[in-house]
Amino acid sequence: MAAYANVIVDISLEKLDKTFQYKIPKEWQETLHVGMQVKIPFGNRTITGYVLELTDEPEFDVTKIKPILGAAEGSVAIESQLIELAGWMRRNYGSTMNQALKTVLPIKQQTKQVQRRTVHLMAERGEAMKQLALFEAKHNAARARLLRELLAQESIDYSVVTQKLHIAASVVKGLCDMGLIRVEATTEYRNPVSHLARKDYAITLNAAQQSVVDAVMKDRANGCYQTYLLKGVTGSGKTEVYMELIAEVIEEGRQAIVLIPEIALTYQTVMRFVNRFGERVSILNSRLSAGERYDQYLRAKNGDIDIMIGPRSALFTPFAKLGLIIIDEEHENSYKSETAPRYHARETAIHRAKLCGASVVLGSATPSVESYYCAKAGQYRLLELNRRVEERPLPECEIVDLREELKNGNRSILSERLQELMEDRLQKGQQIMLFLNRRGVAGFVSCRACGYVIKCPHCDVSLSQHNNGKMVCHYCGYEEAVPKACPSCGSKYIGGFKAGTQKIEQVVRERFPGVRTLRMDFDTTRTKDSYENILQAFGNREADVLIGTQMIVKGHDFANVTLVGILAADMSLHVSDYHAAERTFQLLTQAAGRAGRGDCPGQVVIQTYDPEHFAIRTASAQDYELFYEQEINYREMMHYPPVWNMLVILLASPDEQAVAVAAQMIYDNMEQMIGRTFEIQLIGPADASISKINDIYRKVIYLKTDNYDKLIALKDATEQFALTQAVCKNVNIQFDFNPMSGF
Numbered sequence: 001m002a003a004y005a006n007v008i009v010d011i012s013l014e015k016l017d018k019t020f021q022y023k024i025p026k027e028w029q030e031t032l033h034v035g036m037q038v039k040i041p042f043g044n045r046t047i048t049g050y051v052l053e054l055t056d057e058p059e060f061d062v063t064k065i066k067p068i069l070g071a072a073e074g075s076v077a078i079e080s081q082l083i084e085l086a087g088w089m090r091r092n093y094g095s096t097m098n099q100a101l102k103t104v105l106p107i108k109q110q111t112k113q114v115q116r117r118t119v120h121l122m123a124e125r126g127e128a129m130k131q132l133a134l135f136e137a138k139h140n141a142a143r144a145r146l147l148r149e150l151l152a153q154e155s156i157d158y159s160v161v162t163q164k165l166h167i168a169a170s171v172v173k174g175l176c177d178m179g180l181i182r183v184e185a186t187t188e189y190r191n192p193v194s195h196l197a198r199k200d201y202a203i204t205l206n207a208a209q210q211s212v213v214d215a216v217m218k219d220r221a222n223g224c225y226q227t228y229l230l231k232g233v234t235g236s237g238k239t240e241v242y243m244e245l246i247a248e249v250i251e252e253g254r255q256a257i258v259l260i261p262e263i264a265l266t267y268q269t270v271m272r273f274v275n276r277f278g279e280r281v282s283i284l285n286s287r288l289s290a291g292e293r294y295d296q297y298l299r300a301k302n303g304d305i306d307i308m309i310g311p312r313s314a315l316f317t318p319f320a321k322l323g324l325i326i327i328d329e330e331h332e333n334s335y336k337s338e339t340a341p342r343y344h345a346r347e348t349a350i351h352r353a354k355l356c357g358a359s360v361v362l363g364s365a366t367p368s369v370e371s372y373y374c375a376k377a378g379q380y381r382l383l384e385l386n387r388r389v390e391e392r393p394l395p396e397c398e399i400v401d402l403r404e405e406l407k408n409g410n411r412s413i414l415s416e417r418l419q420e421l422m423e424d425r426l427q428k429g430q431q432i433m434l435f436l437n438r439r440g441v442a443g444f445v446s447c448r449a450c451g452y453v454i455k456c457p458h459c460d461v462s463l464s465q466h467n468n469g470k471m472v473c474h475y476c477g478y479e480e481a482v483p484k485a486c487p488s489c490g491s492k493y494i495g496g497f498k499a500g501t502q503k504i505e506q507v508v509r510e511r512f513p514g515v516r517t518l519r520m521d522f523d524t525t526r527t528k529d530s531y532e533n534i535l536q537a538f539g540n541r542e543a544d545v546l547i548g549t550q551m552i553v554k555g556h557d558f559a560n561v562t563l564v565g566i567l568a569a570d571m572s573l574h575v576s577d578y579h580a581a582e583r584t585f586q587l588l589t590q591a592a593g594r595a596g597r598g599d600c601p602g603q604v605v606i607q608t609y610d611p612e613h614f615a616i617r618t619a620s621a622q623d624y625e626l627f628y629e630q631e632i633n634y635r636e637m638m639h640y641p642p643v644w645n646m647l648v649i650l651l652a653s654p655d656e657q658a659v660a661v662a663a664q665m666i667y668d669n670m671e672q673m674i675g676r677t678f679e680i681q682l683i684g685p686a687d688a689s690i691s692k693i694n695d696i697y698r699k700v701i702y703l704k705t706d707n708y709d710k711l712i713a714l715k716d717a718t719e720q721f722a723l724t725q726a727v728c729k730n731v732n733i734q735f736d737f738n739p740m741s742g743f
Contacts, residue, residue: 002054005032005068007040009049011079011105019052021059023067035084037072048072050083052097078301078318079105081355085316088351094715094735095341103341104316106297115185117158119172121150123180131180142171150181158183201276205244209237212383213244216359219381220252220323227350229330229375230363232385233622234593235392235557238363239269241385242326243276245361246307250280254323254358255306259345261332262286262311268535268557270309277307284310284317312337312345315352322356325349330362330371331586333579336740344738346371365593365624366586369635370642370738372628388597395564395595395602397620401611403451406493413507418565418605426512426544430562430600434508434547435591436501437571437584444574445471445482449491451609453574454483462574464689473576477686504547504567520548553591559598566591569608569616576689577741578640581615585627588619639681639704641738647711648739649701649718650688653731656697660685662722662731663699669721670703670714680705680714711737 006019022040024032032038036051046069058065086100121128128151135144146167149156161167175181205213216228232238246256260269262285273281282296282305299305301318308317312335315325327335327346335345346362353360362371362380375382388394400415410416425432444462446453454463456473463471465482472479486494501521508517520534531551538546539558546552566588573584588606596602608616618627636643649666653659663685674680681704688698703711715735722728 002029002032002056004055004058004065005038005051006053006055006059007038007049007068008052008083009040009042009047011050020049021065023062023065024054025067028068028070032068033084034087035080035082037077037080039069039072041066041069050079052083052087052101078320081352082316082318084355085348085352089341089343089348091712092347093341093343093737094719099340103313103337103343106294106301106316106318117183117185118155119146119150119158119161120155120182120184121147121180122182125151128180131178142167143175146171146175147180203240205240206237206389208385208387209241209244209389212241212385213248215381215383216245216361217248220249220359225353225357225359227353227360227362227374227380228383229367229371229380230361230383230385231367231372231375231624232363232365233388233394234365234590235388235394235597236365236385237389238328238365238385239272240389242328242361242363243273245324245326246277249323249359250277250306252323254321255300255319256308256324256326257314257317257319257322257349258307258309259312259314259325259327259335259349260309261329261334268539273307273309280306282308284308284314286311315345315349322352322358324359324361325353326361326363328363331364331366331368331582333583333740340734342734342736342739344740366589367624369582369628369631372624373632373642392596393601394622395592395604397592397604397606397622399611399616399620400605400607402607402609403449406448412511413504413567414511414565415605415607418607419511421563421603421605422508422512422545422565425563426515428562431538431541431543431558431560432545432563432565433552433558433561433591433594434504434545434565434567435553435587436504436547436549437566437568437587444576445495446570446574446609447486447489447491448493448609450486450489451570451611452486452488453610454480454487455574456576461576461578461580464576472687472689476683501547501549508545508547515545516543517545517547518543520546520552525551550587553587553594557597558594560600561594561598562596562600562602564591564595564602564604566604566606569606569619570610570613573610573613573615578635578638579740581613581627581631581634584613585615585619585624585631588616589622589624592619592622644704644706645708645711646738647703647715648736649703650734650736651685651699651701651731652696652734654696655730658727658730659697659699662725662728662733663701665725665727666718666722666733667701670701670718673714673717679707680710708737 003024005022005024007022008019032051032054034051034054037048038051039046040049082104083101086097086104089095089103090097090100123131128147132144132147132151135147145165146161149165161172162169172183176183212230219226230238230241242258249256270283282299284293284296296308297318300308308314327349330346337343350360371380374380400417402415405415422432444453445465454471455461456463456476456478458473458476458478461473463473463480465471469482470479471482483494485492501519505517505519508515518534518538524534525531537543541560569584569588572587573580592604595604606616606620610616614630615627632643635641640646651659651663667682667685670682674682684701685699688700691698703714705711722733
């Protein structure tokens, strides 16, 4: 039991580092925990603070450390819950408490608040009339003009007074000093959805959707707040289920958070919620200014909104009565933070829900292997929607072997079959989406003649091509030279993939003269409203073909799209990452799901050099269970998550020698701690996938074991060990549990 508590008294950016130490009275030693709001002596007064850390180490003379007076009375403030969550994140993901706090707390920053000022008439009407006559007699035109307007309407917006009535601030002040008028200032919170025009909402759930809602609400009625995995095929109406659940939870007087990948947080998505819930909805995204973001936190804390929609950071919305957290497209890797603490929104949401008695719904047409594994193990409750709304058929998928296209003399990005179908759709006035799978494009080396991909002999992931003419494994450091010819068939057509969306747009325009195209990629979506403008234009049928990278496959609903072409299905299949097959299956299934969402059936063409790969075969059949069975067997065999857990230690330093020595010392120390056991695998140290960024050298060490707590213990021991080693002082050490991407 800890003897001392480090307490923070002010949650603001400048004060976040500053804690004060207090003694824990014996009667509180078993009940005091991180995040608790406590009463403390501070100078000659009593104030409240939050417990950030429990420790046995006094920071100064123990005779001068004052005791905590007790727990703060009344309801637990939302900050307490978020600080407790930060403590859990620090322990589970490896970071400082300060980094965790800055992640979870809506920190007070100096952002200019929007003030609305109103000028009111204070004097009685008779007195005001007398003053008006006096001002007119003395030719005080400005004073007379303002008083005349106030006699007509009693209160006027300050901006109208200064801009339309052309009255100077000094005139307003003078009348205030005379007691004739009063200026009232109120803070006006910026509302990012206020400009959206609402439409009527009139949708009735079908029987399958209603049964999902009933299952969750029945559990809630029985006091059971658990995690659900909603597995629903593309177009099955998962969003309508989310909205019905939110409506029920709001009816209970609770609040809801909806997490959506940033890339899918579009005008189309937000409008569906605004149409149903109006201004009780708000959004967070990276395009809001700091002031707009902070205003949304304040509105949530004040109870002005019931629903917050946003990417993973929206998870920390300070709702005091949180009842439901929904994570849409839960398989997306953007839910994993790339900076310390490297938390996963799914696990963190489940822990936050436990702290406040909330339900969690994870939704996807292609659930992550981790979530489906948990559902199979009974940790989550599995709910399914196996049919599209209105019984619309799933799109018909066909695979085109690009090796055969090459043999037949077609070197175009578009296969003969895809060109034929595009011709047909353009004649019918239907729309087409062309998806270029650019994920991992810089990585693997493959043969265009036979489809052979060069892999690491030790890790069963593809080798990544580097500029020095070598191919490297980013898990164990194995390397070999890039071959001049294919080791399998001897063809000279071996190398990386070099086509982009601009090239495809050019090919489409040359092949189909007069076709109207829109491109959606990193270059065309840099401005604030670019996503919305492109998607709206395509939705309004201002273009025949939408060409884009993965951002076009995320949850968009276009009724007139009847053909989807997937141009490089195997691009993401051979990246140096054990998630490669899973990501490919998800991307292909999600892309295929964009076709046939209206009255006309959809068709999908999957172009690939590897038509026999199980991820491509199962995606074309839209068969998640068959994909999962094969993928989980591979993970089990290779000791990858979720069957085992993985910890990556990333070391970085501008000193190449220091990072190499530190990595080896940490590896040797770990080897000593682990001893000779097959329960923990230790791999490394190796260069990171990009071994040098901005003159910073990077090394990685991997640990694998089936026990997550063992990894936490090893992380804690490594942190302590690094503190004792002089060479580690100039090396940045970060930890990533169950990483979502290769390092």
